[in-house]
Amino acid sequence: MRLSFLEPLYRQSGPFASVYLDTSRDAAIDDPDAAIELRWRHLRDVLASEGADRDAITAVAGTVGSDMDVPGTHGQAVFTAQGRLALLDELPAPPARDTAHFGTLPDTMPLIIQHAPAVPYLAVYVHYSGRHxxxxxxxxxxxxxxxxxxxxKxxxxxxxxxxxxxxxxTRAAGEIGRELEGHARRIDVEKVIVAGDAWARGILVRRLPASLxxxxxxxxxxxxSEPGRALLEQQLDGLFESRMAGHDRALLDAFLAERARGGASAEGLAAAVSAxxxxxxxxxxxxxxxxxxxRLWVGPEPGQIALAEQELSFYGIREVREERADAALARALVGTKAELVVVPERERWLREGVGVLLRYADLAFRE
Structure with missing residues (x-):
């Protein structure tokens, strides 16, 4: 998965406030706005206890719960930089737990995980209930x-x-098919899901361009579907559950091929950090x-990351500090324009849960 959507955030300087909050407004909640306010109040106290300034807290407070037009269960990820709103992203599912963090790096890994598997698709529903x-x-x-x-979502x-x-x-289906092809090409669609009346959708499918x-x-x-929710959302949920995007699958296949021949790959956290x-x-x-x-140790630049403080100090890096491992890895990935692929453990077990595909082979990483 490409992480370019986070580059504008990392171009800004900290400190950063990072907030993940359940902002669901579904029928199961009697007073969703009151529930959101209560959850935010707790996170506000967490930010204050970690040293967040008034501007940062005010910027988050002005954004939390602003997604009133999004129905159903979902969440928000809110980031500020130097007291100003830096990034707001809607989450397709509520966070596993509401969290807030204030520090020198943004806490972006939970947001990255929610973007996975990032499958580009085209959903089509053909409404018809008349005579065939x-x-x-x-x-x-x-x-x-x-x-x-x-x-x-x-x-x-x-x-x-x-x-x-x-x-x-019959005639119009071909024209619509060509229009759909244009939309599909723009996002490099991997899957076309078609639902609706079997007769009417059959005509459309037969007249789709060969590429689709x-x-x-x-x-x-x-x-x-509810306004603001994905077309065919239920069906898509079932189709894409535990699926990897084709682009990510190709990267994993390349990693496995390199590993099999002792090439440009490595496993384990130490090797990943070194790369x-x-x-x-x-x-x-x-x-x-x-x-x-x-925790991992980091310096001012994205690639300045290490398992031990002495390793960075050895290279003459003076500004060294400890950071959460996932936050340090996320910054390094975005800063070096590397990609991240979430691999279900049942799909492929990785040593220490980490593997890397290298840009080119390096004897230093071979076992």
Whole structure:
């Protein structure tokens, strides 16, 4: 998964406030606004106890709960830099627990994990309930959405909504197919999910451009979705559960191939940190629950990361401090333009939960 969406945040200087908060407004909560305010009050106290200034706390307070137009269960990730709002991202699922942190690095790893698996897709629902004949009276309505899963749960992608007389459906389906191809090409779609009336959707699928037909999966179920939620969200949840994006899968396959021949790969935290120091990491792989130490040592630059303070001091780095391991790794990945791939442990176990695919082979990393 490419982490370029975090580059604007890391271009700013700290200190940073990082807040993850459940901002769900579903039917199970009697007074969601009061619940959000109560949770924020607790996190505000945490920020204050960690030294957050008034500006940082005010900037977060003005943003928390601002996603009133997003229905259902979800959350928010809010980051400030030097007391100003630096990044706001909606979370497709509530955080495992509400957290707040104030320090020299932003706490971005939970946000990165929520972006996974980052599958680019196209969802299409064909609304039709009439007679299966182009001589019938009525209309066929096509809804489509191009986006990246799971973020489209809370940040809908580009939508298409067309209504066509049944008599024109055979001809119009080809035109809609070409329009869908344009949307798909823009985000390099991996999967096309089509639902709705079997007869009407069948005509559309047969008239899709060849570049899309091989990616089609048809599913049952209704296409109605709440405003602000993904089209075919339930069906997408089932299809993409535990799936890796094709781009990430290709990186993992390359890592496994290099590992098999003792090439440009390494496993374990020490090897990963050493490779990040040298800017040689193309992609870092993390199991669901990697066995990371609580802290790593860092310097002012992203690649200045180490397991021990003495290692950085040896290179003449004067400003050395301890940071949370996941925060230090995230900064190093973004700063060196490496990618991150979340690998389910049942898919592939990695030593200490960490592996790296190197940009080029290096004898120093071979075992």
């Amino acid at each position: 004949s182009t001589a019938a009276i009525g209309t066929v309505r096509v809804e489509a959405e191009a986006g990246t899963w799971p973020m489209t 809370v940040t809908p992608g580009h939508r298409l909504d067309e209504e066509i007389p049944v008599g024109d459906w 037909r091989g990616q089609v999966t048809t599913v049952d179920g209704v296409g109605e 990040l120091q040298r800017g040689r990491v193309k992609a870092l792989f993390l199991n669901d629950h990697p066995k990371l130490p609580f």
